[in-house]
Amino acid sequence: MNSVTYDVVVVGGGPAGATAANDLAQAGASVLLLDRAGRVKPCGGAVPPQLLRDFDVPETVLEAKVGSARMVSPTQRTVEMPIKKGFVGMVDRASFDEWLRCRAAESGATRIEGTFETLGPSKDGYIELTYREGAKSTLSRRANMTGIKTIRTRYVIGADGANSKVGKQAIGGADKLASVFAYHEIIKTPTAMTPRARARCDVIYDGSLSPDFYSWVFPHGDTISVGTGTAEQGYGIRGSVTELRTRIGLDEAETIRKEGAPIPLKPLKRWDDGKHVLLAGDAAGVVAPASGEGIFYAMTSGRIAAQVIEEVLQTGNAKTLRLARKRFLRAHGKVFMVLGAMQYFWYSTDKRRERFVTMCADEDVQRLTWESYLNKRLVRHDYFAHIKIFFKDMAHLVGIGAADGRR
Ligand SMILES: Cc1cc2nc3c(=O)[nH]c(=O)nc-3n(C[C@H](O)[C@H](O)[C@H](O)COP(=O)(O)OP(=O)(O)OC[C@H]3O[C@@H](n4cnc5c(N)ncnc54)[C@H](O)[C@@H]3O)c2cc1C
Numbered sequence: 001m002n003s004v005t006y007d008v009v010v011v012g013g014g015p016a017g018a019t020a021a022n023d024l025a026q027a028g029a030s031v032l033l034l035d036r037a038g039r040v041k042p043c044g045g046a047v048p049p050q051l052l053r054d055f056d057v058p059e060t061v062l063e064a065k066v067g068s069a070r071m072v073s074p075t076q077r078t079v080e081m082p083i084k085k086g087f088v089g090m091v092d093r094a095s096f097d098e099w100l101r102c103r104a105a106e107s108g109a110t111r112i113e114g115t116f117e118t119l120g121p122s123k124d125g126y127i128e129l130t131y132r133e134g135a136k137s138t139l140s141r142r143a144n145m146t147g148i149k150t151i152r153t154r155y156v157i158g159a160d161g162a163n164s165k166v167g168k169q170a171i172g173g174a175d176k177l178a179s180v181f182a183y184h185e186i187i188k189t190p191t192a193m194t195p196r197a198r199a200r201c202d203v204i205y206d207g208s209l210s211p212d213f214y215s216w217v218f219p220h221g222d223t224i225s226v227g228t229g230t231a232e233q234g235y236g237i238r239g240s241v242t243e244l245r246t247r248i249g250l251d252e253a254e255t256i257r258k259e260g261a262p263i264p265l266k267p268l269k270r271w272d273d274g275k276h277v278l279l280a281g282d283a284a285g286v287v288a289p290a291s292g293e294g295i296f297y298a299m300t301s302g303r304i305a306a307q308v309i310e311e312v313l314q315t316g317n318a319k320t321l322r323l324a325r326k327r328f329l330r331a332h333g334k335v336f337m338v339l340g341a342m343q344y345f346w347y348s349t350d351k352r353r354e355r356f357v358t359m360c361a362d363e364d365v366q367r368l369t370w371e372s373y374l375n376k377r378l379v380r381h382d383y384f385a386h387i388k389i390f391f392k393d394m395a396h397l398v399g400i401g402a403a404d405g406r407r
Pocket of ligand 1: 011015036159161227283298
């Protein structure tokens with residue numbers, strides 16, 4: 001048994017866990033960051049500039065900046081959505097996550113590579129947590145792991161992703177997290193690719209590639225992520241990516257990695273056990289519906305988890321743990337609700353997808369979409385534009401908007 005008793009053990013060193021560990025260490029708590037390591041998180045890596053501002057992340061961490069999105073409809077009609085002010089940042093999850101973990105360690109968190117196994121109460125009112133020490137080697141895929149170790153802590157943050165073992169052991173309902181399964185292939189960027197294509201994200205709405213989500217081509221400088229997602233079990237998601245690569249002429253390009261993972265669809269009803277454990281990030285289900293954007297929300301929920309635990313460390317009132325979910329939803333619940341309704345309606349048939357892409361040609365839609373995405377605020381001041389969009393939306397819903405982008 002490790003003789004140290006930590007204030008907090010954070011399980012999982014992705015964006016949520018590394019942020020929580022960093023904030024807690026900066027606040028003076030004794031923190032252990034336990035991360036399995038050895039596997040790069042499958043991810044498109046698109047992040048808004050607000051993430052850089054909120055979490056003090058320098059632009060040098062970005063692999064690329066994207067200045068436009070191209071929406072592609074089921075009939076292959078395209079609508080360009082240039083970003084007038086700002087950019088979408090692209091991160092490489094191997095280096096981005098490691099940068100965040102290193103920062104947490106520099107702030108004073110203890111880092112251990114290991115796999116969380118179990119947690120339970122100790123006789124003297126703490127939590128006893130066991131983990132298997134060591135990392136899986138990504139290169140050999142062979143486990144380089146040693147024995148089981150035990151640590152004691154007052155509180156645990158479960159930031160161990162969508163299949164959270166912490167959640168399954170400590171929080172009722174966490175085993176029923178609804179999710180989309182996303183799969184992508186990382187491809188070497190062909191030298192012949194135009195600078196314009198290198199600075200643009202393609203977002204493809206096509207029922208033949210995904211029955212209920214979207215597909216994407218995201219440039220990352222030297223590499224490109226080509227992927228798709230669906231909640232439909234048994235859907236041929238790998239075949240969709242092969243088809244998409246052929247369509248965009250990247251079927252012959254060198255493939256570096258093929259990988260997939262679940263993306264949560266909805267925040268869990270409970271994030272805490274009312275005593276010692278609190279979930280954050282994918283483990284709590286905080287990914288924006290419709291876009292599948294999770295990095296910013298993982299870091300935000302990690303920060304909120306850290307703030308709430310700081311308060312509990314001072315007051316001893318574990319009921320406060322419940323406030324994490326409340327505070328997160330107060331800040332982002334409306335956006336999640338709007339995006340959830342959007343996904344439910346617009347991603348359901350090709351006819352609707354066609355209309356959705358048409359709507360994206362509208363200047364007001366573009367402006368409000370980018371302002372909301374880039375700055376992570378619902379744009380409230382522009383009521384006239386909202387009203388215009390509402391009526392345009394209604395026209396498209398009832399089928400009187402032109403399907404080819406004219407109006
Ligand atoms: C294919 C795909 C594409 C995506 N594209 C985007 C995108 O472009 N932009 C965006 O914003 N979001 C995207 N997302 C979503 C985003 O990746 C996640 O929402 C985000 O990574 C969540 O961060 P997290 O820290 O909560 O969890 P994770 O990033 O999953 O991190 C969990 C950490 O916990 C560790 N861990 C797991 N189990 C254990 C254990 N038992 N013991 C110890 N450690 C453990 C893991 O090793 C990992 O380091 C995408 C997701 C997928 C699957």
